[in-house]
Amino acid sequence: xxxxxxxxxxxxxxALGVGTFYLRFSFLGFLGDRQLPEWAxxxxxxxxxxxxxxxxxxxVLWPSGTGGEPDPARLIAAFxALGVGxxxxxxxxxxxxxxxxxxxxxxxxx
Amino acid sequence: xxxxxxxRDAYWRGVRHGLPFLLVIVPFGLLFGVAAxxxxxxxxxxxxxxxxxxxxxxxxxxxxxxxxxxxxVLVLAASLAVNLxxxxxxxxxxxxxxxxxxxxxxxxxxxxVDQAYALAANEYESHREMxxxxxxxxxxxxxxxxxxxxxxxxxxxxxVGAQIPPEFALDFAxxxxxxxxxxxxxxxxxxVAAALVSVVGALALSFxxxxxxLMIAALAAMVTGAQVELWVARRKAVQG
Numbered sequence: 001x002x003x004x005x006x007x008x009x010x011x012x013x014x015a016l017g018v019g020t021f022y023l024r025f026s027f028l029g030f031l032g033d034r035q036l037p038e039w040a041x042x043x044x045x046x047x048x049x050x051x052x053x054x055x056x057x058x059x060v061l062w063p064s065g066t067g068g069e070p071d072p073a074r075l076i077a078a079f080x081a082l083g084v085g086x087x088x089x090x091x092x093x094x095x096x097x098x099x100x101x102x103x104x105x106x107x108x109x110x
Numbered sequence: 111x112x113x114x115x116x117x118r119d120a121y122w123r124g125v126r127h128g129l130p131f132l133l134v135i136v137p138f139g140l141l142f143g144v145a146a147x148x149x150x151x152x153x154x155x156x157x158x159x160x161x162x163x164x165x166x167x168x169x170x171x172x173x174x175x176x177x178x179x180x181x182x183v184l185v186l187a188a189s190l191a192v193n194l195x196x197x198x199x200x201x202x203x204x205x206x207x208x209x210x211x212x213x214x215x216x217x218x219x220x221x222x223v224d225q226a227y228a229l230a231a232n233e234y235e236s237h238r239e240m241x242x243x244x245x246x247x248x249x250x251x252x253x254x255x256x257x258x259x260x261x262x263x264x265x266x267x268x269x270v271g272a273q274i275p276p277e278f279a280l281d282f283a284x285x286x287x288x289x290x291x292x293x294x295x296x297x298x299x300x301x302v303a304a305a306l307v308s309v310v311g312a313l314a315l316s317f318x319x320x321x322x323x324l325m326i327a328a329l330a331a332m333v334t335g336a337q338v339e340l341w342v343a344r345r346k347a348v349q350g
Contacts, residue, residue, distance in 0.1 A: 023196045039336070043336050064177075074279075084293065094289065
């Protein structure tokens with residue numbers, strides 16, 4: 001991969017693997033029945049919605065497929081995926097809705 | 111009913127409950143294989159991700175930030191932050207499985223994907239009479255269709271990925287996958303507020319080196335989510 005040596009890529013994979021395992025093993029393995037304090041649970045609840053939207057926003061506004069130019073078809077697809085996900089609460093339908101909207105609008109726009 | 115029959119029943123109930131999730135796991139794994147291959151990872155590295163990390167959202171996060179040439183520390187920090195929820199899963203399963211043998215808990219931990227946690231937590235709450243062996247068997251049952259197919263789907267995606275022509279706009283499959291995970295997660299006002307802060311913060315700070323703005327925006331978003339939750343709870347308490 002560009003900018004990373006093979007060894008570095010493997011280092012990232014291994015570190016993520018070990019780190020993720022420890023997160024999953026944490027309470028089961030080390031902490032037993034001790035409860036997390038309420039304030040910590042409150043922050044943990046919001047980690048996915050704190051990281052993923054910020055990660056995806058620039059990809060939607062400045063997509064790599066068009067060299068970073070905003071693209072109506074991709075914007076429509078993004079709103080479709082988000083909207084279908086909110087309405088159906090189902091990730092698979094949201095992916096299908098987003099891809100469907102993407103191909104439909106790419107075909108309509110040209 | 112003898113113990114071994116009950117355990118076998120629990121296992122197959124888990125398999126049955128896990129099967130529908132193939133509809134999510136397989137397309138998601140395919141996409142990861144395609145995206146990772148197109149990003150320049152070789153087959154062993156792509157499979158290394160899915161086998162050693164076995165967490166889709168974190169894998170996509172790492173892939174995206176590596177594509178942006180973010181510093182390694184930030185790649186790891188953002189991807190592990192996406193996986194912090196798994197410490198919650200671990201805490202929630204501890205009352206049920208905390209007294210299992212260490213090797214059993216290590217296997218439970220390795221296979222602790224969203225679907226396994228969600229199904230198991232629900233099953234254990236609604237069938238409180240289950241023995242620990244039955245609970246472990248149910249968990250193994252859920253993982254049987256879900257986890258191996260994550261590897262298989264990744265492999266297929268990696269093998270066909272390079273042959274998919276650009277007209278299919280697969281560059282945008284990754285953003286769509288992220289958005290598809292965000293929609294169902296917007297459960298409360300606090301979740302929506304956190305997501306908005308994350309988006310605005312990441313866009314406003316996008317001039318910073320890749321990954322840095324995202325970390326700052328994510329921290330601000332977590333604080334926002336927690337504070338809005340407290341605020342809503344206080345309002346309810348005042349009105350009630």
